[in-house]
Amino acid sequence: MMSTPTVVQLVAAIRSQLADVVAPAVDDPTAGKVLGIIDHLLQTIEVRAEHEIDWMVSHIDAVVALAATYVETGADNDQSGAVRAALRRYDQDKKPSLAARAVTENFAMAAQVLSALLEATVSDDGHVALSARELLRRDVAHGVDIVGEFELVPP
Numbered sequence: 001m002m003s004t005p006t007v008v009q010l011v012a013a014i015r016s017q018l019a020d021v022v023a024p025a026v027d028d029p030t031a032g033k034v035l036g037i038i039d040h041l042l043q044t045i046e047v048r049a050e051h052e053i054d055w056m057v058s059h060i061d062a063v064v065a066l067a068a069t070y071v072e073t074g075a076d077n078d079q080s081g082a083v084r085a086a087l088r089r090y091d092q093d094k095k096p097s098l099a100a101r102a103v104t105e106n107f108a109m110a111a112q113v114l115s116a117l118l119e120a121t122v123s124d125d126g127h128v129a130l131s132a133r134e135l136l137r138r139d140v141a142h143g144v145d146i147v148g149e150f151e152l153v154p155p
Contacts (some may be wrong), residue, residue, distance in 0.1 A: 007049040015042050040057045055142060057104050060110040062135055064090060070120070070128045086116040114139075 005013070018039060044128050067087045071080070090109045097103035114135060121129035 005047055008046050011042050011046045011049065015039055015046075018042075053100065056107045059135070059139060060103075060106050061144055063114045063117075066128060066131050066135065067117050069119060073128070079088040080120055082116040083113070083120050086113040105146070 017033065023035055024033055065082055071084050071087060086109075090106075090113050092104050093109060095101070099116070103130070114132060117128070117132045118136060121132055
């Protein structure tokens with residue numbers, strides 16, 4: 001018995017019961033495939049529950065710092081105003097909480113900042129442009145790592 005289980009421990013316990021008790025009792029191949037999909041989704045939830053807040057906060061901090069650097073360097077092109085505006089919206093509307101909903105909202109606003117930054121530096125190969133592209137690449141790669149080789153409808 002777990003007296004103070006984490007979300008990860010609860011999901012692991014559910015996965016274990018499904019694998020040890022439910023799966024052996026499932027004779028229908030279609031139901032077995034659905035059970036496999038459920039297990040994969042629960043595995044994804046395990047990974048996300050353990051690391052998601054930390055990952056999102058780190059990403060947000062990196063995006064905001066890079067955009068601030070871009071604005072502080074006095075970049076003056078047609079797109080720099082969009083970066084300033086997105087950064088201003090983030091600063092005004094960010095939620096001072098580590099609750100999942102607040103961090104997710106902050107993450108979405110930071111994505112708008114990164115988008116504006118990428119647009120502003122699209123034809124640039126300077127440090128900020130390369131760093132912005134790397135942040136996007138890492139964000140996409142992280143999402144793929146979490147989800148893994150997921151197939152909604154197995155063959």
